[in-house]
Amino acid sequence: MKKRKNANHHEGSLSRREFIAGAGTVACSFTVMKPEIVRGTAANSQVALGLIGCGGRGVWIAGLFKKHGGYRLVAGADYFSERLTAFGEKFDVESSRLFSGLSGYRKLIESKVDAIAIESPPYFHPEQAAAGVDAGAHVYLAKPVAVDVPGCRTVEQSAQKATAKKLCFMVDFQTRTDPLYVEAVRRVHDGEIGKILSGEALYAAGTPFDAQVKILRQNPKDPELRLRAWGVDRALSGDIITEQNIHCLDVATWVLDRAPLSAFGTGGLGSRDLGSCWDHFSVTYVFPGEVILTFHSKQYGLGVDDIRCRVYGMLGTVDSNYFGDVSIKGKNPFAGGKVENLYQNGAIRNIAAFHKSISEGDYGNTTAAPSIRSNLTTILGRMAAIRHKEVTWDEMMKADEKLDAQLAGLKS
Secondary structure, three states: OOOOOOHHHOOOOOOOOOOOOOOOOOOOOOOOOOOOOOOOOOOOOOEEEEEEEOOOHHHHHHHHHHHHOEEEEEEOOOOOOOOHHHHHHOOOOOOEEEEOOOOOOHHHHHHHOOOEEOOOOHHHHHHHHHHHHHEEEEEEEEEEOOHHHHHHHHHHHHHHHHHHHHOOEEEEOHHHHOOOOOOOOHHOOOOOOOOEEEEHHHHHHHOOOHHHHHHHOOOOHHHHHHHHHHHHHHHHHHHHHHOOOHHHHHHHHHHHHHOOOEEEEEEEEOOOOOOOOOEEEEEEEEEEEHHEEEEEEOOOOOOOEEEEEEEEEEOEEEEOOOOOOEEEEOOEEEEEEOOOOOHHHHHHHHHHHHHHHHHHHHOOOOHHHHHHHHHHHHHHHHHHHHOOOOEEEEHHHHHOOOOOOOOOOOOO
């Protein structure tokens, strides 16, 4: 590995300035709306919410929005009409406010909603979020925010525009508001594990896309079947390193509080014969100060399931597990504890935080910058692995590669 000069001066952001995560705990209480804050609503009313993407996770998270009590589900958009019908029946949404096709999201936004929740395939996130902000709607955006560098640039611009327009823009990472994660990261940033030299991130799981592969097998060239099987399509999903493995890499970049300088890696697809996404990646990232982060993921087979990030310092080690314990061991130990149902509880906290930001007029939108940073980190790893060579952050940004989703043949 070549020696890098002035590595500590690298700040790794879209404009070469430092990303500041600024994550913290949030209250999960219901707060009465201020009438001047939520467009089109009166005092004590709920946020009129439109859901873009009415598939499995979309319907699931819509139920959490409804359960919160501060939202009213008033519209839905999805390419597939049968999903819309099911969504409308489940949440009592008028058929006139259910919009299908690729441009359905635009009709949803035009139908006058206070906020949108975006749960569509990641390829569509940047344009849908931008349209929401342009129309004056608050945006709740699923991770990953984009599948490529141009998409990340668009999301950064949308978040900045949201702040300027006094709109809320939240990215839904479950770990960011978990009290154990927040406290552990705070201690690391306060220097309690000392100088950091290395770390490791792991995402090991079986395949979550067997049903999609079966759908695609009917006719791999059919554009609608390909859209239904978006999870195994690199352009639509960003590949597993971006669409799924981002969870552990987001924690790593949060703990290190930096973006990487470069990456080199490899990977491949060996468990199935359909789809353009790989089923395993191995990437080594180099961060400022010659800090090395090794990353490995696999989404095939049986055995170990784990989403973990460990960072090693001279005085201690921070160990975080999505499904288990978060702790620090060493000179300044933090006993931490077991994370409880992070997938659901994290979303519940984020939904509450989004509502709180809207009701209190908090437009800091601090989740956007770290989400873009971790998103770009996954793209850097993907690029390095595909090229089987070292790729620098600057090379990735200069290349500005845009993925082609090949949407021809889909109805508008």
